Amino acid sequence: MSDEPDETPSLNVPVGMFQDIEDIKAELLRLNTLVSTLTGSDGAEPGEAPADDAAAGGEPAEEEAADDEWQYPPFILLLDPPAYDDELRALIEWVEGVLVPGYLAEPSADARWCHLWFEHSVAIARLHAVWLAWQELTDPASCGYTGPSVWHRDHLDPALRELRGSTGPFAGCTKGEHQIEHRMPSTVPSAWSHGDDG
Structure with a gap:
């Protein structure tokens, strides 16, 4: 006795759908190849350890794990000195060397x-x-190659609008007689502190 059904079910699948599936398979293969190239993967299947790790017992080196932890710098306001100071120095160098001369009138x-x-x-x-x-x-x-365009549209332009607007953080900084005079806003009284009211 056979496990196959006596009749083949009729499938009403449009012919174009098979072409779409083949196109999707080809695109998936292309993307997998691109990911492998960009990540330096040696073509191992998902879930498999790369050949180097397998030869070394499958354990990543502790040094590599430590390097990966700081691969990208954290947001500056989350840093403590001296890391904050180093990051601020690098930011000042970029703002004064790239942003101010290139983008600020x-x-x-x-x-x-x-x-x-x-x-x-x-x-x-x-x-x-x-x-x-x-x-x-x-x-x-x-x-x-579209990254710079995305950076201008999504990051630089909105940030400059916020920073340079009349209600931005520089609202209290005025220009007079060819010098920029700097005034920080005074401390705003807190609703939580009542001073010395006895």
Whole structure:
């Protein structure tokens, strides 16, 4: 007695669907190859250890694990000194060397800028985020050739609108007689502290 059914069921599948499936298979194969190339994988199946790890007993070296932990810099406001100071120095170098000469025109009432921007924590946070995105999106190996366009549209332009707007962190910084005078906003009284009311 056979396990196969007596009749073959009729399937009403459009002919074009088989072509679509073949196209999807080809695209999946292409993407798998691309991922293998970008990650340096040796073509091992998912879930298999690469040949180097298998030869070494399958255990990754502790040094490699430590390096991977700090592969990308954390957000600057989460750092403590001296890591914060080092990251801020690198950010200042990028802002003053790339952003200011390349993207910032003369400050005005509609486009404010403070030459002491690094004293404004909001400016540090926003500019650091823009810088992290710039590092990633200007590398064709990680983002292709559209990365710079995406960086301008999604990161730089919105950040500059927020920073340079009339209600941005530089609203209290004014320009007068060819010098930028810097004024930090005064401390806002907290609803949680009542001072010395006895």
